[in-house]
Amino acid sequence: xxxxxxxxxxxxxxxxxxxxxxxxxxxxxxxxxxxxxxxxxxxxxxxxxxxxxxxxxxxxxxxxxxxxxxxxxxxxxxxxxxxxxxxxxxxxxxxxxxxxxxxxxxxxxxxxxxxxxxxxxxxxxxxxxxxxxxxxxxxxxxxxxxxxxxxxxxxxxxxxxxxxxxxxxxxxxxxxxxxxxxxxxxxxxxxxxxxxxxxxxxxxxxxxxxxxxxxxxxxxxxxxxxxxxxxxxxxxxxxxxxxxxxxxxxxxxxxxxxxxxxxxxxxxxxxxxxxxxxxxxxxxxxxxxxxxxxx
Amino acid sequence: xxxxxxxxxxxxxxxxxxxxxxxxxxxxxxxxxxxxxxxxxxxxxxxxxxxxxxxxxxxxxxxxxxxxxxxxxxxxxxxxxxxxxxxxxxxxxxxxxxxxxxxxxxxxxxxxxxxxxxxxxxxxxxxxxxxxxxxxxxxxxxxxxxxxxxxxxxxxxxxxxxxxxxxxxxxxxxxxxxxxxxxxxxxxxxxxxxxxxxxxxxxxxxxxxxxxxxxxxxxxxxxxxxxxxxxxxxxxxxxxxxxxxxxxxxxxxxxxxxxxxxxxxxxx
Amino acid sequence: xxxxxxxxxxxxxxxxxxxxxxxxxxxxxxxxxxxxxxxxxxxxxxxxxxxxxxxxxxxxxxxxxxxxxxxxxxxxxxxxxxxxxxxxxxxxxxxxxxxxxxxxxxxxxxxxxxxxxxxxxxxxxxxxxxxxxxxxxxxxxxxxxxxxxxxxxxxxxxxxxxxxxxxxxxxxxxxxxxxxxxxxxxxxxxxxxxxxxxxxxxxxxxxxxxxxxxxxxxxxxxxxxxxxxxxxxxxxxxxxxxxxxxxxxxxxxxxxxxxxxxxxxxxxxxxxxxxxxxxxxxxxxxxxxxxxxxxxxxxxxxxxxxxxxxxxxxxxxxxxxxxxxxxxxxxxxxxxxxxxxxxxxxxxxxxxxxxxxxxxxx
Numbered sequence: 001x002x003x004x005x006x007x008x009x010x011x012x013x014x015x016x017x018x019x020x021x022x023x024x025x026x027x028x029x030x031x032x033x034x035x036x037x038x039x040x041x042x043x044x045x046x047x048x049x050x051x052x053x054x055x056x057x058x059x060x061x062x063x064x065x066x067x068x069x070x071x072x073x074x075x076x077x078x079x080x081x082x083x084x085x086x087x088x089x090x091x092x093x094x095x096x097x098x099x100x101x102x103x104x105x106x107x108x109x110x111x112x113x114x115x116x117x118x119x120x121x122x123x124x125x126x127x128x129x130x131x132x133x134x135x136x137x138x139x140x141x142x143x144x145x146x147x148x149x150x151x152x153x154x155x156x157x158x159x160x161x162x163x164x165x166x167x168x169x170x171x172x173x174x175x176x177x178x179x180x181x182x183x184x185x186x187x188x189x190x191x192x193x194x195x196x197x198x199x200x201x202x203x204x205x206x207x208x209x210x211x212x213x214x215x216x217x218x219x220x221x222x223x224x225x226x227x228x229x230x231x232x233x234x235x236x237x238x239x240x241x242x243x244x245x246x247x248x249x250x251x252x253x254x255x256x257x258x259x260x261x262x263x264x265x266x267x268x269x270x271x272x273x274x275x276x277x278x279x280x281x282x283x284x285x286x287x288x289x290x291x292x293x294x295x
Numbered sequence: 296x297x298x299x300x301x302x303x304x305x306x307x308x309x310x311x312x313x314x315x316x317x318x319x320x321x322x323x324x325x326x327x328x329x330x331x332x333x334x335x336x337x338x339x340x341x342x343x344x345x346x347x348x349x350x351x352x353x354x355x356x357x358x359x360x361x362x363x364x365x366x367x368x369x370x371x372x373x374x375x376x377x378x379x380x381x382x383x384x385x386x387x388x389x390x391x392x393x394x395x396x397x398x399x400x401x402x403x404x405x406x407x408x409x410x411x412x413x414x415x416x417x418x419x420x421x422x423x424x425x426x427x428x429x430x431x432x433x434x435x436x437x438x439x440x441x442x443x444x445x446x447x448x449x450x451x452x453x454x455x456x457x458x459x460x461x462x463x464x465x466x467x468x469x470x471x472x473x474x475x476x477x478x479x480x481x482x483x484x485x486x487x488x489x490x491x492x493x494x495x496x497x498x499x500x501x502x503x504x505x506x507x508x509x510x511x512x513x514x515x516x517x518x519x520x521x522x523x524x525x526x527x528x529x530x531x532x533x534x535x536x537x538x539x540x541x542x543x544x545x546x547x548x549x550x551x552x553x554x555x556x557x558x559x560x561x562x563x
Numbered sequence: 564x565x566x567x568x569x570x571x572x573x574x575x576x577x578x579x580x581x582x583x584x585x586x587x588x589x590x591x592x593x594x595x596x597x598x599x600x601x602x603x604x605x606x607x608x609x610x611x612x613x614x615x616x617x618x619x620x621x622x623x624x625x626x627x628x629x630x631x632x633x634x635x636x637x638x639x640x641x642x643x644x645x646x647x648x649x650x651x652x653x654x655x656x657x658x659x660x661x662x663x664x665x666x667x668x669x670x671x672x673x674x675x676x677x678x679x680x681x682x683x684x685x686x687x688x689x690x691x692x693x694x695x696x697x698x699x700x701x702x703x704x705x706x707x708x709x710x711x712x713x714x715x716x717x718x719x720x721x722x723x724x725x726x727x728x729x730x731x732x733x734x735x736x737x738x739x740x741x742x743x744x745x746x747x748x749x750x751x752x753x754x755x756x757x758x759x760x761x762x763x764x765x766x767x768x769x770x771x772x773x774x775x776x777x778x779x780x781x782x783x784x785x786x787x788x789x790x791x792x793x794x795x796x797x798x799x800x801x802x803x804x805x806x807x808x809x810x811x812x813x814x815x816x817x818x819x820x821x822x823x824x825x826x827x828x829x830x831x832x833x834x835x836x837x838x839x840x841x842x843x844x845x846x847x848x849x850x851x852x853x854x855x856x857x858x859x860x861x862x863x864x865x866x867x868x869x870x871x872x873x874x875x876x877x878x879x880x881x882x883x884x885x886x887x888x889x890x891x892x893x894x895x896x897x898x899x900x901x902x903x904x905x906x907x908x909x910x911x912x913x914x915x916x917x918x919x920x921x922x923x924x925x
Binding site: 014015016017018019021022023024025026028029030032033034035036037039040043092095096098099100103110114115116117118119121122123124125126127129130131133134136138139140143171174224225228229230231232233234235239249252253256257262265266269272273276 | 301302304305308309311312313314315316318319322330331333372373375376378379380382383384385386388391392394395397398399400401402403404405406408409410411412413415416428429431432435439489493495496499500509512513516525526529532533536537540544548
């Protein structure tokens, strides 16, 4: 009786209602995300001959992925490009977030944020393709600069290489970097800045000693939210990267769809995920002291 | 003026952000088949040509169907999760919500590859259905983010008050909760629709023989003579996106005004 | 108390390991204005919400009109609530808010409902406001709408969760009076949750003082003020001077104590209650002591001290007086009658006190 009563009270409790309500979404994520990712992990330990999958456990794919110079070069390049994209994007984004948060009147802030987010929602493929048009040998940038007399020869270091990938991705991920920093800056109590100046700091030292440390959670979020997805980007390296700008995602696609070597592709995907997560965790760990405090 | 240099920087940054979008209509109305300056004069023939490509029409219809289904399913899933997250404490809440939100940061190629693996292992064919499964996965976190803020702006005692005044849980939801979060729901539908309509990599992996619009576009980018038509199509898509986003923003703001809360910024 | 309408029988409430209500037993009468008073976190709001049906109880029983309310959800209970935030539906007009609970009343036609809404608005002084948008109202108006919306259903009990805490001082005092009048007018049992002791004293027929999930004292305001059941209640309600005391003799006639700084007194049993456990203390309210002005003579015990500090309130002045033999100055209050001069720091004070209003905590 008492047990029954307790069960009855559990089913009327918050915990039960919450679990029941969240279960459709959670089940969906488990079935279509957790299970598939686990499957990729499993396959990475198998081998494939044409269309036959051999399910004996082996580390052969990992050995190949880690020893073959081509794959190692692609991994390294992906990390370098992602790192460069992250650095560029966040460094370029910070002043914008700062400007909107501190120098735009409150009534116009959401308009600015809206303006910043619009380009992000327009066709990604077409945006990347247009960067190719802008950066190309006869592209908009080169013809304009030549027309204005700044350069004699078209610049060639801006298309079909890693630079082009960095520029294009920095454009694509701009709002992802601006928004978290903006949110962090918005949360800063303005009287803290006045207090700092009242205690003898000037504008620059106030920024360094108060504003920046308080904005760090936003910067960390911006770094992660740019770094993690860019490493898996496929379209940009393919369209503007040229042979020397290809990244790991292009190889994963090739293994899966062209070479019919899903196990090797899976191993590459797993390695990429592990690398990204490791770097992300180290980065969060390094910034631990900024991330504490009340949520 | 305060922030003078910053303001100049901000304007330059906006130019950088908008450069591709501004160029798009220039080339779409340009009377020349090469995408380069100088422009050759005004024409609408690329837009006319759009109407004569059956494969494009199939792709558009396919994409629309996928986007509408994705929008509805991910908003429904988002409603459940956002409600549970904002209203209840339950075991393993952080873990569960974390898993659901992971696609927000997971490289899309991972989602694409892992779904492909499962479909092949289960022997299921690729179709619009498999694309929808993938799109719902990546759109749901966006829906949750939007609906979370709707639910957070909703004072819990409003629902208690309705219940206290004799309504059932269901009629409370219908009379109080739903009207007050409706702007969030509309906004979520529009955002999920836009993401799905634009998504390429998952569709590329999972689409089978029925290409979506971005997959079709991708196949056309290889042929230089098709580029002006792609520009025309892109112009229409961009115009459509801006229209949808402006509508979503309008509803979001109306929602804020209606509940009397402060406006705290954009979509994310 | 009149006929008991609500009975709380040994109500316990746990949130996980946290014991929020620890055996609440009380009866609340028909037509009574009853207050739950205590510091934040004492369980008063939780108790109110268990009566409303928003929170289940872990053990015990809540009876309303003799009927056990377990498993009766909030929407089926004859109670209505005025929320701390007022919970005015922002998408509905004032009239739609007030008439919200009438939706399912099939016995009333639209015209009858409209009349009820108008009457309810008139009752709270908002006649003619029906068409206004709810979010355009001021704090005081929202509160009236919340009251009208709850009272229109003629509940047996109206539950008020800190309804005045969001108002400014003047508005709050005005609403206190209006709420008392309204309660007399409708004759419904009101249960008020508040952390403001003055509010509880002003408004209530009876007060339950709560600490840490338990009722420390349940009585009418005057008893709670004059005869607090424990040192803790005495400390929470109003201002109390605590002076070290020593019990000299106990007999049938009473207890003889020596109060530091004041002198001897004989107290009867009603003046003695539970203390903090660190020896006996005497408690005196500031207004139970008086200062003698030049030329005045006293009826009672007189001691001399020195004025350490003067706090002027306009109608009142609080004096802090150092008495011989104690470290902390005692605080006493004087009304500034007939433009009487305020004494200054350093003046000699002749303090009169009355043994009849002393409490002994032991």
